[in-house]
Each structure stands twice: as structure tokens, then as C-alpha cells.
Amino acid sequence: xxxxxxxxxxxxxxxxxxxxxxxxxxxxxxxxxxxxxxxxxxxxxxxxxxxxxxxxxxxxxxxxxxxxxxxxxxxxxxxxxxxxxxxxxxxxxxxxxxxxxxxxxxxxxxxxxxxxxxxxxxxxxxxxxxxxxxxxxxxxxxxxxxxxxxxxxxxxxxxxxxxxxxxxxxxxxxxxxxxxxxxxxxxxxxxxxxxxxxxxxxxxxxxxxxxxxxxxxxxxxxxxxxxxxxxxxxxxxxxxxxxxxxxxxxxxxxxxxxxxxxxxxxxxxxxxxxxxxxxxxxxxxxxxxxxxxxxxxxxxxxxxxxxxxxxxxxxxxxxxxxxxxxxxxxxxxxxxxxxx
Amino acid sequence: xxxxxxxxxxxxxxxxxxxxxxxxxxxxxxxxxxxxxxxxxxxxxxxxxxxxxxxxxxxxxxxxxxxxxxxxxxxxxxxxxxxxxxxxxxxxxxxxxxxxxxxxxxxxxxxxxxxxxxxxxxxxxxxxxxxxxxxxxxxxxxxxxxxxxxxxxxxxxxxxxxxxxxxxxxxxxxxxxxxxxxxxxxxxxxxxxxxxxxxxxxxxxxxxxxxxxxxxxxxxxxxxxxxxxxxxxxxxxxxxxxxxxxxxxxxxxxxxxxxxxxxxxxxxxxxxxxxxxxxxxxxxxxxxxxxxxxxxxxxxxxxxxxxxxxxxxxx
Ligand code: SF4
Ligand code: SF4
Ligand code: SF4
Ligand code: SF4
Ligand code: SF4
Numbered sequence: 001x002x003x004x005x006x007x008x009x010x011x012x013x014x015x016x017x018x019x020x021x022x023x024x025x026x027x028x029x030x031x032x033x034x035x036x037x038x039x040x041x042x043x044x045x046x047x048x049x050x051x052x053x054x055x056x057x058x059x060x061x062x063x064x065x066x067x068x069x070x071x072x073x074x075x076x077x078x079x080x081x082x083x084x085x086x087x088x089x090x091x092x093x094x095x096x097x098x099x100x101x102x103x104x105x106x107x108x109x110x111x112x113x114x115x116x117x118x119x120x121x122x123x124x125x126x127x128x129x130x131x132x133x134x135x136x137x138x139x140x141x142x143x144x145x146x147x148x149x150x151x152x153x154x155x156x157x158x159x160x161x162x163x164x165x166x167x168x169x170x171x172x173x174x175x176x177x178x179x180x181x182x183x184x185x186x187x188x189x190x191x192x193x194x195x196x197x198x199x200x201x202x203x204x205x206x207x208x209x210x211x212x213x214x215x216x217x218x219x220x221x222x223x224x225x226x227x228x229x230x231x232x233x234x235x236x237x238x239x240x241x242x243x244x245x246x247x248x249x250x251x252x253x254x255x256x257x258x259x260x261x262x263x264x265x266x267x268x269x270x271x272x273x274x275x276x277x278x279x280x281x282x283x284x285x286x287x288x289x290x291x292x293x294x295x296x297x298x299x300x301x302x303x304x305x306x307x308x309x310x311x312x313x314x315x316x317x318x319x320x321x322x323x324x325x326x327x328x329x330x331x332x333x334x335x336x337x338x339x340x
Numbered sequence: 341x342x343x344x345x346x347x348x349x350x351x352x353x354x355x356x357x358x359x360x361x362x363x364x365x366x367x368x369x370x371x372x373x374x375x376x377x378x379x380x381x382x383x384x385x386x387x388x389x390x391x392x393x394x395x396x397x398x399x400x401x402x403x404x405x406x407x408x409x410x411x412x413x414x415x416x417x418x419x420x421x422x423x424x425x426x427x428x429x430x431x432x433x434x435x436x437x438x439x440x441x442x443x444x445x446x447x448x449x450x451x452x453x454x455x456x457x458x459x460x461x462x463x464x465x466x467x468x469x470x471x472x473x474x475x476x477x478x479x480x481x482x483x484x485x486x487x488x489x490x491x492x493x494x495x496x497x498x499x500x501x502x503x504x505x506x507x508x509x510x511x512x513x514x515x516x517x518x519x520x521x522x523x524x525x526x527x528x529x530x531x532x533x534x535x536x537x538x539x540x541x542x543x544x545x546x547x548x549x550x551x552x553x554x555x556x557x558x559x560x561x562x563x564x565x566x567x568x569x570x571x572x573x574x575x576x577x578x579x580x581x582x583x584x585x586x587x588x589x590x591x592x593x594x595x596x597x598x599x600x601x602x603x604x605x606x607x608x609x610x611x612x613x614x615x616x617x618x619x620x621x622x623x624x625x626x627x628x629x630x631x632x633x634x635x636x637x638x639x640x641x642x643x644x645x646x647x648x649x650x651x652x653x654x655x
Contacts, residue, residue: 027544029455029611045459050610051546060546061576131477134463135372201463228378230402232550234609248568248575259576267549269566318554318607319398320370320377 001164001180002187003155008162011178012039012088019086019123022056024049033087044089044157047133048310052240053090054097057118058105060237062260064114064247069254080113085122086174093138093308095126095150097240103302104243114260123170126151130194135311137202137324143308145198158190204327206295206305212330213296217288221333225326226287228319233264235313235321236290241306244270265289291326341467344392344442347508348414351440353387355412361438365403366414367396373465374448374472378403390414394467394485397447399603401556405431413437416444418492418601420501421634422556425597428641431559441504443512446485446493448472451611453488456481491615492602495519502635520623526616535584538617542583544610551614552590554607557597564589591617596625596642599634 003011015021016037023042024031030050031043066077102119105112129136129145138144148154152171155162163183166172183191216222236242246263249256263270266287271280280286298306307323314322352364368379368389376395380403381387392414400413401422415423420441426432453462457474464475472488474481486494493499497519500511526534549565552558564572565586573589574582591598591614600622605614625631629642 029451032544047459047461061578063578131461134461224380227380228403230550230553230607232553232607233546233548234550234607237546237548238609246575250574250576259578261576262546264548267566314371316609318550318603318609320372320375322371322377325371 001166001175002183003162003164003178003180005160005162007178008042008044009039012036012042014177015086015088015174019084022053022085022087024089033090042089044127044155047129047131048091048136048312049094050312050316051238052094052097052310052312053087054094054101054240054243056085056087057098057122058101058115058243060262062114064258064260066257067255080117082117082121085118086125087122088125089127089155090124091129091310092126092145092147092149092151092154093136093143093310094240095124096138096143096147096308097310098124099150100241100298100302100304100306100308101243103304123152123174124150125171125174126154128154128156128195128198130157130198132198132200133311133315134201135314136200136309137204137311138309139200140204140206141305141307141309145200146195156191156194158187158194161187163187163191202311202324204309204324205331206327207331209295209327209331210299212333213292216330216333217292219333221329222284222288225329226283226321229266229283229287229321230319231266231268231283231286232318233262233266234316234318235323236264236266237262238312238316240308240310240312241294246270265293291323291330295327341393344509345390348390348392348440348442349387351506351508352381352390352412352414353384355438356381356384356387360410361412362409363407363411364390364414364440365400365411366390366440367392367398367400370395373462373474374450374453374467392442394445394448394472397449397490397603397606399554399556399601401426402554402603404437405556405559407432407436410436411438412440414440414442415501415504416442417496417498417501418444418599418634420503421498421599422601424503424634424637425599425641426556427637429597438506439501439504441501441507443501443507443509444493444496444499445512446489446496446499448485448488449490449606456483456488490602490606491522492600492605495522496600498635503637520619523616523620523623526620538584538587539580541612542587543580544612545577545580545583545586546610547577547583547586548609550607550609551587551604554603555594555598556601556603557594558590587614587617591621594618595621596629596631597633598622 012021020035022033022035024046025034025041026043031046032049032051033053033056063079065079068075105115132145148167152168154165244263245260247260249258272278294306355361364381366379367376369391370377374395376391376393378398379389399419399422401419404413427434460479461476462474466473470485472483472485573586598618600619602615608614631642
């Protein structure tokens, strides 16, 4: 189907009647996904957002329930966000990251009602990447600038119009009443040219990486690789697949609220036990955990790598610790048996 | 630049070969255009990885605290000033540290580059004769370096290392300009406007603590922001007031210790203006206590020195 660019704003305004609409908007020098109240706030010429749109479904800080202690017990009021949402303009890598988050929040052992309710109520309209960033390496992870996995609709920018690829029934419903023309041959050809022109300059080699990680837990490589790391959460908080959290109570007097906040394996506090013992006492163990979690443990648990190649950790690291170089170093290390 | 790179490599190689140090902390070529990255060299033959350029923006003093080994560090003006404060705070053993001083020409601010390119992707950059050539798909733009330097560098009064054992290169001229001129705007605001500005900036804070981690002077065993018993600061980022509170305490905690290196500001992934706060605090300390951090090994820091009645009169 074909959507004229000047129809886009009207379309968003129309969607707003039934959904909370989240789109990339400019904040400071960067782009972030925010709920808008008018279609003209959207910006679809960004390369990638600073913080991934995962925060719409898995907020940085989320109130789980309120409580009030009374004479005869505790009163709880649960907060589950049941509003219908739509994210328009998210990148294919970010859509894929949500499929990875799904495996974490929805398993045989546990179903997370907060995430899953939002997730089931959210429709995803992707935007293909005509000009991938220099740090993008999604193709190495099975994605691509026009990959459709996880999306309901994909917009392909062909200049003054979008070719809209309908991927699911939910996606089709979003267009109902719009009476969009089908993409003619000229538009299809334009879309093909745009797709072929979107080349990625960056790649990582993942071949055999997992088998190395399986045995190199005690490898001396970890002594060096993390050395410049500052132990902040710039990489993890801006990663679309990172999902660690901490739960705290914020209370005053006899009432309060339980809140789930993003947390990060790069912080020493993350694993500090009540006893004072810390199983990941230094930056070395913490950095190893970040790499292992993404490229080994997640694979062991869910049969997928927990990285979609969006490159945010590369752009945002204050000391330019580049995950592509880390993986290359691990690749280049000797295979040795795992012993202390 | 090329001569400085060579001089750094030779110096590092010699120090390691002669076993004067076990480790050299410096910069290597980064993985992104205009970017260098901290690096740790232990073998003489690896010294050739070291480089110098407009992308050596990190403050390497961060890596020097409580090190057991004898080591050398490549230090520009602000790094050397942080080292002075860290020595005074017993975080660095002067006897075990060799400071390789480098006169600094200023560092390029990647945020300014991003702003200038307005959405175009930087794929390659070259710096020559005070000009930066920015290149990408279908464009090439030449800009004077001066236009792209960090604000901290533009007002820096100590580009030449204050403390060093070996000095490489020629000293660079110090700028005459009023180093606090950039604060005039902020200072002229009414308190409510100042507050509104900080709230607007810090509404973007994601509490990643990169600002804290990048600062060489943030080294408390337990940060107040992490304390849970008692809890000083809400752990959630729901309330912007708490983000402001975090920065206010962070910055006040650095009063008389902050050397205005800008490492915190550079580290912030959200591009939040932290420098207005840090710079304002530097100015206040100068006005109230007549103290400039990191310029003397002897002078006692204001909060470690006896308070005079004239200082108290200010409050
Ligand atoms: S690890 Fe880095 S590149 Fe991979 S998904 Fe996370 S932020 Fe993106
Ligand atoms: S990683 Fe791929 S999908 Fe993601 S923004 Fe870059 S090109 Fe697009
Ligand atoms: S962003 Fe960089 S410095 Fe910060 S924790 Fe991640 S790798 Fe380390
Ligand atoms: S507060 Fe910022 S400017 Fe001051 S010393 Fe720390 S990192 Fe440098
Ligand atoms: S680095 Fe920026 S985003 Fe991170 S905690 Fe500091 S001010 Fe907030």
C-alpha cells in the first residue's frame, strides 16, 4: 500500500483517537520515543533513537502497586497499564529486541503481567533504515535495515511516499478507513532500490564465538578487556535487549508504592549480597557478565543472541569500549580448557 | 600531533624497557571517527599503539587511584590537575607515578559535530592545519577545529600540565579570555528560572551514572546515590526533582576538587548540560575561598583548611 507523507500526520491523529501513540521526537540533540498529542510532532528522519523504544513497554521506572498499612492489614492497589498503545517509526532492530524481551518476561516459569499486558496491547509500525548508521551491524545478527520480524507494519520511505508493508492482521486494521492505494509497480521498484541502497559498513563475526565463550570463563583475556570500562550503565540502559531490574519500595509513613527500576550488571551494587559478599567484586567479573549474558547465557536459555546490532552501546560508551572489538578479541583468543 | 604521538610511543617504550614502570596508561586509536580510547600498555613493543590527537577527551586520572604497580600516565592539563588533587587526597602515590605531560590543544566535542552534521552520518574525519574535514556519504565539510572544541577547552586556563616528570612537545599559549564568561547567562537568571533550566535538562537523565563514573574525583566507597539504609535519593527516575537532587549533591561534593575537566559532561549519553553546574561551582569556590583546584600540591583544599571569618561573612 502507499501512504503519502502528508497523509502521515492525519493518520497519526486518527490513531490517537484509539491509541496512545509513541513516535520518535527530538529531545535536546537526540531522538527519543515519546507519547505525542499531535501528529505533527513526529520525526521520521532520525538514524536511531538515543534510548530504545523498549522503555514504552518496560519503563525505566514503573509503579507495580500501591500499598497502605492499616490497623487490620495491608491494602494493595495493583497498577497494570491496560491502555492501547502504538509505536510508530521504530527500527527493525528494536522490533526484534522486543521478541527477545518476550522470552524473558514470558516463560514457563513466570509470566510478567506488567510487561505482557502492555506488550499485547501494543502495535508496532516499523520504519526501514534507508541510511544505516556507521555503528549498525544488525545483518550480523540475522536482522537487516528492512527486516520485518516482530512488526505489524513496515514503512519504506521512497521520497514523498511510504510503501507500507502489511505484516499482520493487527497491522491491516490500523489502515482501515484510510483507503490507501496499492503500491504500483513504480513504487515497488523505488522501494527495491532504497532497500538495495541501504548498505551496512559494519559487521561482527559470530562464528564459533559461543563455543569459545563456553570455555573461556577463566581466560586471561577478561583481565584486559574491561580495563578501560568505567562501570556505568550508559551501554546497558541504552541497549534494547538489556532487561535487568531492581525492585524497591518508596514509602512515607504507612503507605507507599513498589517500583521496578532498570538496573545494570555493570554496577557493583547489582550483585552485592546482604552479607556484604559480592560474587562480582570487580569490573572484570561485571564486564564478563555483560558479554556472557548476551552471547552465551541467553543463547543457552533462549536459543538466541541477546544483541540486535543496533550499535547504541558503541555510540554511548564514554570511553569508546566497542563491543565489536571485544567480540573480535574473544574470537582471536586461543581456545583453552576452562579452569581457574 | 604526529610528532607528539611518536614522542609518547618512544617515552612509553623506554620506561617499560628500563623497567621504570610496569604499566603506561595512555590513548589508542578509537573505533569511531574523531575518537581515541584509553589504553593500558604493559609490553614495550605494544607502545606503538599509543596515539595523541583531538579525540583524547577522557580524563585518565580516573584510572590511577589505588594502583599497586609503578605506572606512567599520559596527562594533558586537566588530567594533571586531577592528579594533583588525588595526590592531596591520598589516592595516588606520587612515588609510584611517572607523569608524561602533554600540552593540550583542546579536544573535539562530538556533540558539536553531531549538531553540525544535522543527521548526516560521520564516516571519516581528518584533522590538518587547524581544520577538521568531516566526511560521509555524499558530503565533505571543512570546519576550523576551534568551532568544534569542547566548551571546557575553549575556556581552559591550564592547557599545559601543571605537574609532570617528563614534558613532551612545546607549551601551548594560554587563552586570555574571561574563563567564566559562559556563565553570565545562567547567573543572570532568577532562581526560579535557574531551577526551571536544570529541571528541563535533567528531565532527560536516565540515572546511568556515567557522569559519576567518569569523574576522577568521584571515588566514595559508597555513593550516597546507592545508599539504601538510609535512602537519600529515590532509586526511581520518576521524579525529576530527584535527578536534580542527585546532580546538586554530586556537584557540591566536588566543591574545591573539581578541575573543570568536563569528563562528566562528555560522558553523559543524554547530552545533558552538566557543565553549567560544575563550572558555576568552580567559580563560587574561587570567589568564596580563593581556591583553584589542581594548581598547587601544597595549598590545602578549602574544605580541608581552617575557615576564616572573612569566608564566613559570605554566607
Ligand atoms: S549490545 Fe549494543 S549493539 Fe547489541 S543490542 Fe545492545 S546496545 Fe545494541
Ligand atoms: S541496526 Fe539495522 S535495523 Fe537497527 S537502525 Fe541500524 S540498520 Fe536499522
Ligand atoms: S558504557 Fe562503556 S564504560 Fe560504561 S559500563 Fe558500558 S562499557 Fe563500561
Ligand atoms: S565534576 Fe566533572 S568537570 Fe569536575 S572533575 Fe569531575 S568530571 Fe571533571
Ligand atoms: S551521565 Fe547523564 S544521564 Fe547518566 S546519570 Fe549522569 S546526568 Fe544522568
